[in-house]
Amino acid sequence: MEFFERFMIPHPSFLIYVSMVLIVLVSVALVAVITYFKLWGYLWREWITTVDHKKIGIMYLLMALLMLFRGGVDAIMLRYQLSMPENTFLDAQHYNEVFTTHGVVMILFMAMPFITFFFNYLVPLQIGARDVAFPRLNNLSFWLFFMGAMLFNLSFVVGGSPDAGWTSYFPLADNEFSTSVGTNYYMIAIQIAGIGTLMTGINFITTIMKMRAPGMTLFKMPMFTWSALIANLIIVFAFPVLTVALAMGTMDRLFDTKFFAIGNGGMDMLWANLFWVWGHPEVYILILPAFGIFSEVISTFARRNLYGYKSMVWSMIVISVFAFTVWTHHFFTMGQGAFTNSIFSITTMAIAVPTGVKIFNWLFTLYKGKIEFTTPMLYAVHFIPLFTLGGVTGVMLAMSAADYQYHNTMFLVAHFHNVIIPGVVYAMLAGFTFYWPKMFGFMLNEKIGKATVWVMSTGFLLAFMPMYITGLDGQARRMYTYSESTGFSTLNMVSFVGAGIMAVSFIMLVWNIWYSFKNSPRNIGSDPWDARGLEWATHTPIPAYNFAITPDVTDSTSEAFWDMKKKGTQIFKGEIKKIHMPNYSGVPFIMSCGFFLLGFSLIFSMWIPAIVGLIVILAGMAHRSFEKDHGYYIPEEDVKATEKQYEKRGAK
């Protein structure tokens, strides 16, 4: 019995019991359905072991939507708790757990897989490659991310959720003040997912630098690929910092080291510094690909080439460099003194310059265009003003002296939601709608789609604008309650209503998928939006080998497909030949299970299963070392037969 006690929830409540029951029921139902329809073999052969970048991408997408749901439920709970003064819906402990998991889930397990989905799905297509540089590693990346996310979500029902905030500042996160295993979950689950992300970074840098189609110089890459390259460079340079910080935090909690401890020389500010040296570039890892997606969408529906391609690229490069020089602005109030604060205040404001350049370039892309308000474009059109609002409040926060008043308040909360939602989430949903037909062969309904955007923006404004006001009125963030006399109640109720409206827009999004699946026509061809990039130059659905003939863009611009349509530029030169493809493998999945076992055991300090998990991982690596795996060839005849089928379908 004693052994099992450690897995109990330290602060149980009715809500947690309900979700335990729900999780068990859903899992049982899922297993039952898969078994009944005999899908286990299919899942293993086609998805779990896949090395196809498109399928891995779709798995990332699924995870992102799932986590968007979980983080969204957290958000509604938070806003409901604050909608009335002295509300008793959540107690302090639960509120703390919910805002901690909301932050981690939304940033690391929703936004990150969403952008990784786009990396996976789009980058090889945009550069005319067959797959990524290391397809097997890509599969491992996904499963590590998946196991990290699952481990983190498990904390809710086994052992207790982390409750020290998504920033998990020490000494609050140390054993003395965070007594449950929750923060162990935080340290270890993010570590596992982080290793996966680091591998993604290495993979995509190599892919983009080495596998571009003939003739595609760096300055002929589509804008999304540029943003992906820069984001992945930031990943490779920022994530190791997180790895070290998390390892130190884990050791402080499990092995009693003294990195961030009180006394014995420990330094709590070191965690804050390391966390934000990773954490700030992380923000740009998310926003740059979002900028890339908007660039694709805006130029497509303004029916014009992207204005100032080169300045777009250079502004991203400048942003990526500055990203590493501003982390101190997350704690201007730590007492570094006026000199240090002035430096970081200026570097932070300086980021507004390249960001402003991008905003202006998008505006000038509309100039003399022929703007069509499709759903993806509507997201982009809403993005520009809303993101500008978030950007300028960021400049306000960058004034370090004034930041002493904004820090830790709802003003800050309003600001970062104001950049992340219109910036990242809108971009993801715009891209999601834009590329949906390429992935699944039918369009999402435009009417429902456009309504979703309007509902979402309404909800967004109602949810977050009041926070700017209550923040300036002294409402601190992360407080589970406030008294009537503060006068925060009306605006917080408005905020809750806004959050509810945003939830409605999410339901509309899901409804749209179902409705369109039922009703949308399937004969849409391979280019339903009249788009411009190379990714549209292949069939729908995309064959496993992407392009029957490797495209050659020597004579084209960064919009190779547009050139082909308008100027008749040849990009498919030569003949169909046999195609080299990578083999599927189950080893990465098994290794990831080893990581899960290792992580789970470390969280509860169970050393024997931890060693077993470690052995599984090491065995997987050893197996890989000895394995002879050079892929296989699709014979020429098979490629030709597949291509013929597509032609027939297109003729109908």
Next chain:
Amino acid sequence: MKVNFKGTLLASIVFGTLLLGGCDSLLVLDPKGPQAEVQANDTMMLIFMMSGIVLAVFAMLIFMLVKYRASKQSPDYEPPHIHGHWLVETICIGIPIIIVIFLGVRSIGSNYLVESAPDAYKEEEPLVIYASSSDWKWHFSYPEQGIETVNYLYIPANRNIEFKLYSYGPITSFWIPQLGGQKYAMADMVTTLHLAADEVGEYWGRNANFAGAGTAEQTFDVTALTQDEFDEWVDEVKDTAEPLTEQKFEELLEPGHLGRSTYTGTHLEFSPAPEHNHGSSDSDTMDHENMDMENMNHENMDQNEHGDHQDTEHEDHSSH
């Protein structure tokens, strides 16, 4: 589509007026001390300037969307291929750079203002108060007066207060919105925050940094008195309050919430503030370690001096 543009415009106007109209009553924009005033002035300047930028972008966007939407153009219109133009791009980079330079200069000035003692009351020695947090309380030690309070703060108005901040536990953030912005209190070093109140009155303060389950209630009241009233209060405390023993202080540190309480003597005598000292206005350096050691020594000396002063000063007052 036209209705929707109007809707957006209307919404932004409504929000704009709400934000600007409500400004006077918002705590941060209703300053009662010189530091808070610097910050409130900066905030108002920023709100106006940023509104200008947002409106400019709005205007450009609406112009583009109205003028170049497909429904207004002939079906066979082919948008031209336009590369960047050097002049346009120079303007796009130049204007933001000018804005950033302006704000940067302003930011540096404000930084030095809020990090040093306010000029208005500089002729008088500042009152030093050690403010330390524990889960989830604030302890205020007045070393010159030799008294200590829990969860409430009496200060003389029109005089500089030098807060020395540290924590018996997680990082907290000391914040009295109407007197000035926050500063962290941490376990292994002392930070300095300069505040002053222009008016006699009641204010509130809190720990703004999340520090565990009890953070929401980690608040305190601030009362600004005239110097004479303040001295009277100190005398009264000295006559009536119990002494703060080490054992009593240990009890106070236990996690939980407490009401107000008052003691004679301070915990600094048996539980001194941490050695490292950051962020006092004379130690602005990136590489602090060595400097801090020196500072620490000054610190202790200062404290002793204050301690000596305290007795004589007190006698002066009582002789009045």
Next chain:
Amino acid sequence: MAKVDHSVPLEYSTEENDLKIFGFWVFLGAEIMLFGTLFAAYFTLVDRTGSGPTGAEMFEITPVLAETFILLTSSFTIGLAVHAMRLGSKKATLSFMGVTLALGLAFLGYEIFEFVHYVHIGAGITVSAFTSSLLTTLGTHGLHVTVGFFWGLFIMIQIAKRGINSATANKAFIFSLYWHFLDVVWIFIFSFIYLKGMM
């Protein structure tokens, strides 16, 4: 087998090989950040010894010099191994790799001895922020050498069984990059942790 390009060294000869070498360089970029962060943390915490010993009280020059000499030599021998591999001599490649790994093992032996000594004199990993950071930095390097040892061993087995071909040459070359990198990291550890600490 994929297309082999004979105009470049064997380890670069296929597209897959080329990608792997490039990818490994990127990985080393991440490793530089990893060790860079450890060093930054170390320099921040170096004077925060609490009630524990300082570096000057802990470090001894003799074992550290021995470790440095051993590791530098192994970096030289792995270079010779790659040279032998390019010349196509399987036997020489295997011998030099064997020497490299033996030196690696000797290094690890010394390091384990050093750690035991530290724990013995009251400078275990839980004593102070300084010892935590010192032993984590050294330990991370040591862990890399350990992983490298087994990795190198596996490659030796493969060269022995399969001979020198584009796949094994590629693996051996990448391994040599890794081993050189660990040597560079050690030079930093030697100069900035040990020598600076002893001064």
